[in-house]
Amino acid sequence: MFYREAGDFKTSYSDDSQTFPIRFDRWRYYGVLAIAFGVIPFLINDYWANAVFVPFLIYAIAAIGLNILTGYCGQVSLGTGGFMAVGAYACYKLMTAFPEVSILIHVLLAGGVTAGVGVLFGLPSLRIKGFYLAVATLAAQFFLVWLFNKVPWFYNYSASGQISAPERTILGHAVTGANTTAASKYLFCLVIVFALAWLARNLTRGSVGRKWMAIRDMDIAAEIIGVNPLTTKLSAFAVSSFYIGVAGALFFSVYLGAVEVGEAFGIQKSFLVLFMIIIGGLGSIFGAFAGAAFLVLLPVLLKNILVGQLGWATDLAAHIELMIVGGLIVAFLIAEPHGLAQLWRLAKEKLRLWPFPH
Amino acid sequence: MTDQLLFAAEVTLNGLMAGVLYALVALGFVLIFKASGIFNYAQGVLALFAALTLVGFQNGQVPFAHLINAVFGGHLQSFGWQLPGAVAIVLTALVMVALAVLIERLVLRHLVNQAPIILFMATIGLAYFLEGFGDILWGADIKKLDVGLPQGISETVETLTDSLFGYGFFIDNLDIVATLVAALLVISLTLFSQFTKYGRALRAVADDHQAALSVGISLRFIWVMVWSIAGIVALVAGIMWGTKSGVQFSLSLIALKALPVLMLGGFTSIPGAIVGGLIIGMGEKLFEFFVGPMIGGATENWFAYVLALLFLVFRPQGLFGERIIERV
Numbered sequence: 001m002f003y004r005e006a007g008d009f010k011t012s013y014s015d016d017s018q019t020f021p022i023r024f025d026r027w028r029y030y031g032v033l034a035i036a037f038g039v040i041p042f043l044i045n046d047y048w049a050n051a052v053f054v055p056f057l058i059y060a061i062a063a064i065g066l067n068i069l070t071g072y073c074g075q076v077s078l079g080t081g082g083f084m085a086v087g088a089y090a091c092y093k094l095m096t097a098f099p100e101v102s103i104l105i106h107v108l109l110a111g112g113v114t115a116g117v118g119v120l121f122g123l124p125s126l127r128i129k130g131f132y133l134a135v136a137t138l139a140a141q142f143f144l145v146w147l148f149n150k151v152p153w154f155y156n157y158s159a160s161g162q163i164s165a166p167e168r169t170i171l172g173h174a175v176t177g178a179n180t181t182a183a184s185k186y187l188f189c190l191v192i193v194f195a196l197a198w199l200a201r202n203l204t205r206g207s208v209g210r211k212w213m214a215i216r217d218m219d220i221a222a223e224i225i226g227v228n229p230l231t232t233k234l235s236a237f238a239v240s241s242f243y244i245g246v247a248g249a250l251f252f253s254v255y256l257g258a259v260e261v262g263e264a265f266g267i268q269k270s271f272l273v274l275f276m277i278i279i280g281g282l283g284s285i286f287g288a289f290a291g292a293a294f295l296v297l298l299p300v301l302l303k304n305i306l307v308g309q310l311g312w313a314t315d316l317a318a319h320i321e322l323m324i325v326g327g328l329i330v331a332f333l334i335a336e337p338h339g340l341a342q343l344w345r346l347a348k349e350k351l352r353l354w355p356f357p358h
Numbered sequence: 359m360t361d362q363l364l365f366a367a368e369v370t371l372n373g374l375m376a377g378v379l380y381a382l383v384a385l386g387f388v389l390i391f392k393a394s395g396i397f398n399y400a401q402g403v404l405a406l407f408a409a410l411t412l413v414g415f416q417n418g419q420v421p422f423a424h425l426i427n428a429v430f431g432g433h434l435q436s437f438g439w440q441l442p443g444a445v446a447i448v449l450t451a452l453v454m455v456a457l458a459v460l461i462e463r464l465v466l467r468h469l470v471n472q473a474p475i476i477l478f479m480a481t482i483g484l485a486y487f488l489e490g491f492g493d494i495l496w497g498a499d500i501k502k503l504d505v506g507l508p509q510g511i512s513e514t515v516e517t518l519t520d521s522l523f524g525y526g527f528f529i530d531n532l533d534i535v536a537t538l539v540a541a542l543l544v545i546s547l548t549l550f551s552q553f554t555k556y557g558r559a560l561r562a563v564a565d566d567h568q569a570a571l572s573v574g575i576s577l578r579f580i581w582v583m584v585w586s587i588a589g590i591v592a593l594v595a596g597i598m599w600g601t602k603s604g605v606q607f608s609l610s611l612i613a614l615k616a617l618p619v620l621m622l623g624g625f626t627s628i629p630g631a632i633v634g635g636l637i638i639g640m641g642e643k644l645f646e647f648f649v650g651p652m653i654g655g656a657t658e659n660w661f662a663y664v665l666a667l668l669f670l671v672f673r674p675q676g677l678f679g680e681r682i683i684e685r686v
Contacts, residue, residue, distance in 0.1 A: 076475060076478075124667055124670065124671055127670065127671050127674055128670050128671070128674050129674075130474065130475070131397050131474075131478065131625070132621060132670055132674065134478075135617045135618065135620075135621055135663070135666065136621075136663075136666070136667045136670060138614065138617065138618075138663050139618075139660065139663030139664050139666070139667040142659050142660035142663055143660040143663065143664060145659075146656065146657070146659050146660050149656075150653070150654035150655075150656065151654070267614070271482065274479075274482075275482075275483075278479055310428075312428045313424075313428060315498060316424055316425065316428055316494070319490045319493040319494045319498065320490065320494065321490070322486050322487070322489055322490030322493070323486075323487050323490035323491055323494065324490075325483075325486055325490075326483045326484060326485065326486030326487030326488070326489070326490060327483070327487050328483075329479065329480070329482065329483030329486065330464075330465055330480050330483040330484060330487065333469065333472075333476055333479060333480045333483065334465070334468040334469060334480075337472065337476050
């Protein structure tokens with residue numbers, strides 16, 4: 001009854017081409033924003049921020065980034081962890097070198113640095129495709145992690161080899177370091193996620209996104225109709241790496257506070273983000289959020305049930321989690337290769353016809 | 359100077375031996391890729407799973423002991439018997455065949471005609487599942503694997519080279535055995551695919567799925583067969599690696615090392631897997647020996663990938679791969 005185009009008359013081109021053309025969708029979107037900005041910051045406590053909301057928001061950025069590269073442009077990357085490490089270390093170097101500059105600028109600059117590195121490792125994509133490229137991105141993953149481990153300049157010659165974020169504030173509220181509040185961390189991430197998701201949504205709707213999708217669907221055909229593969233693929237690598245770099249910077253500075261590169265940004269992280277976009281849905285911004293939410297919530301939920309309720313050992317719960325995640329990925333690929341986003345799309349189609357399906 | 363040279367020769371030789379072990383894993387990849395076009399990421403986990411099962415059988419562990427203890431209480435550990443290595447290997451091979459049947463039934467059959475990348479991701483899911491399953495089945499602690507293979511420094515080689523060059527080479531007995539086994543495996547696989555009925559069917563499927571189907575070859579049977587063979591190759595690799603460094607999670611990471619091997623050799627070539635393995639094994643040892651000390655060491659983690667990456671830029675299909683022809 002409520003999810004309808006009918007009765008919603010568009011009187012201008014900009015009305016017609018807006019992101020959410022259906023009124024219900026639009027109000028739902030404003031509603032979610034209102035809750036995210038207006039309600040959750042007042043209710044949030046440390047447990048919810050650290051276990052659920054902050055990791056969810058940060059992984060959502062990384063997933064959007066990888067989705068741009070893999071879902072929209074069709075270039076499979078297994079180097080996400082390495083690129084997140086670039087963002088984290090760039091952010092750390094900037095934070096310690098220019099303490100008076102705002103952390104927000106540092107985070108964005110870290111994204112910029114990562115974009116440069118991403119373009120560098122994206123260059124082989126012009127020659128090689130598919131699996132070969134996926135394996136080539138593994139070179140980025142292992143090389144970058146090794147680099148940050150071995151070159152002391154990156155961790156400012158600290159004895160432990162770790163990097164830890166000094167305290168930085170925005171508008172008088174600490175967002176990194178030891179004295180942060182749950183709400184300020186959450187809001188800081190939320191603002192960045194909101195801006196980046198808005199940007200990604202509009203990029204993928206516009207000519208840039210269409211070029212990416214043309215390359216994904218068939219690169220030779222795209223080249224023939226005049227899409228330049230060089231700029232298209234490299235722009236996908238740049239934008240994607242920017243997002244992943246920002247995610248890495250936030251992951252280090254806001255979420256963890258101190259990281260050891262092999263542990264925080266290893267190959268497992270690359271796979272985790274890849275799973276998020278598979279389960280969420282390739283080529284969908286909503287899918288990136290859905291996948292991130294799913295894979296952040298699942299371990300928390302399983303841990304609460306298996307360890308908290310049944311009293312099992314944590315390692316056993318971890319193994320069962322592995323099995324469930326693996327099984328779910330296979331099940332998703334069999335039942336719905338387009339992920340949660342496709343289920344959502346189908347639900348909307350059903351809603352549009354409801355209650356008179358014929 | 360000659361000392362340096364001899365030392366480099368020893369490093370090269372050891373690198374070649376390590377390369378054989380990489381090639382063993384890569385071989386499993388190539389088999390599956392040729393027959394079904396699936397890039398099987400789970401190959402490394404298959405090796406881990408095979409090694410875990412082998413140790414489990416040998417020591418008479420109770421399957422799911424940890425889980426059963428957690429749910430029902432109690433302290434189940436083992437049945438209290440020790441199986442001889444050969445029996446355990448045969449049992450494990452049977453388990454790997456059963457696993458191949460299950461994978462075909464539950465996963466591959468439902469993913470026919472999907473894009474290769476979807477299948478690749480499905481095998482990543484499979485890898486996660488098997489990893490968790492193996493740990494629950496047999497426990498996640500690091501286990502010692504010993505099926506009676508010779509280990510330690512080979513004294514024959516040492517005394518022989520000592521008398522020849524005045525410098526004893528250190529070479530692990532296990533590496534020599536691994537090399538022999540790998541050679542045997544490649545020869546028998548080649549004979550199998552060239553001279554048996556099923557081998558021919560396998561090559562037909564690899565050549566063209568639909569043409570093979572139309573002359574009455576059962577695709578499903580071939581897939582089960584290929585996954586079984588890959589499982590057994592994984593078992594061999596698992597035994598070698600498990601004996602060398604213990605059965606533990608890091609065993610599944612050798613799959614990642616096999617990827618650059620494949621890229622060098624080409625995804626579709628069995629000799630390519632061997633040659634690629636040798637090049638990678640030798641290259642990373644020599645690089646670590648000559649360049650490693652200058653830039654901080656531990657270059658083995660990434661050297662193979664960077665080498666493969668540089669290589670691919672010049673020859674995208676690998677050394678022995680079939681030429682990639684794209685049609686619009």
